[in-house]
Amino acid sequence: MSETNNRRKVGVGLFILLGLAILLTGVMVIGAQHKAFTKSIRLNVVFDDVNGLQAGNNVWLSGMKVGTVRKVSFYGRSQVEVILNIERDAQPHIRKDAKAQISTDGLVGNKIVVLTGGSDSAPVVADNDRLLSQQQAGLGEMMGKLQGMMGTLQESNGNLLAITGNLKTISEKLKTGQGSLGELLNDPSFAEALRGSLGNLRAATATTEKMAGNLEDFSSRLQHSTGLVNRLIDDTTVFQKLETAMEQVSAATTALRTAGNGLNDPHSPVGVMLHDEDAADNLQRTIKNLRLSSQELADDLEAIQHSFLLKGFFKKKKQ
Secondary structure, X not given: OXXXXXXXXXXXXXXXXXXXXXXXXXXXXXXXXXXXXXXXXXXXXXXXXXXXXXXXXXXXXXXXXXXXXXXXXXXXXXXXXXXXXXXXXXXXXXXOOOEEEEEEOOOOOOEEEEEEOOOOOOXXXXXXXXXXXXXXXXXXXXXXXXXXXXXXXXXXXXXXXXXHHXXXXXXXXXXXXXXXXXXXXXXXXXXXXXXXXXXXXHHHHHHHHHHHHHHHHHHXXXXXXXXXXXXXXXXXXXXHHHHHHHHHHHHHHHHHHHHHHHHHOOOOHHHHHHHOHHHHHHHHHHHHHHHHXXXXXXXXXXXXXXXXXXXXXXXXXXX
């Protein structure tokens, strides 16, 4: 009987020990999750509206969890004071001019406190410091902004529909040949004229290319060592011959100029004949008299041929 009681007591003791182990493990796990055993400092923030924030909610800094909400209580007439437990490891990263804002963990998640801002020139926060608060936009304000965005979107949609309608109207007019552009697009003669213009443009391009080729060939010939230009530049003999020819041309030009001056001189024989009207008349009269004398001499000779004295002589001469 006593042996049975001892076994029962041992079983109860083991059950109690197992329960205590489970309890301690749960406490350690929950404490680790909420960082209850981590050294921390306390910071205070006063909000006008906490939007359902509760004790135990998380505190975030740059996307990392750095503490929890310790207490939420009224402050003054209608404000709310929030006491934060912040890990000491995160203390060097929080400045006195940092701001606290209430946000949401995800779209419909729990409320959290987000620490933002803080300049490098400001000192690091200390225990029991008070941070400035930054109120988050309320649901009503967000809905108002959303409605405004929806109105803008509807207006843009209306404008897009109007533009689409205009484009449809324009395309129909082009398709049916209305307007100048529609006539051009639907007129076969315009296409033919355009093809002709393109053909002329190709021909002009080919001609231009041919001219460019000819110019290049002419330029290469000019640069050739046996060409006239290079010979004139490099060959002194050719240059001397050219210089002699130029001197001869200059001398001939001088002679022609001298002869021309003689013709223009009214005192020279030729100049008198060209410029003196009396001399010209006398010369014409002399030439006329010579012509008349020649004619008379021819007539006399004809008469002599028919005279009876010399008639036999001229017959023998003709034979």
